[in-house]
Amino acid sequence: MEEFTRSVIEIIKQIPKGRVTTYGRISLMAGRSRGARQVSRILHTMSRKYNLPWHRVINIKGTISLPEYGGYYEQKARLLSEGIEFDEKDRVDLKTFLWNPGDIEC
DNA sequence: TAAATGACAAGTG
């Protein structure tokens, strides 16, 4: 398996419960500035096999990328059960819930 | 081998 793929899987496994991160961020952490689409592909194909917290990954707009006919509701339900909130336009506030390794609290 | 595809992102109006 490719190094990039392995890194992506390791990073996703480290996302703590109750936080989210984005495709592009994962790609950056794994060492690629433009691999967001590859991250989405990895999630789509490997999340079950590697038991990944796939629901903690959303897009940069703070919305769920899955279509309503393909997992959207399950992802939202899983996030809600972890305490993540959605606004009236189904967006997550990244300022509040984005995973920050290093944890800069007040 | 070329064209289409996709769980993305950033820019523009």
Added chain:
DNA sequence: CCACTTGCCATTT
């Protein structure tokens, strides 16, 4: 905020 465009790149057709 929405709609649309451009850049991206591995995988599928």
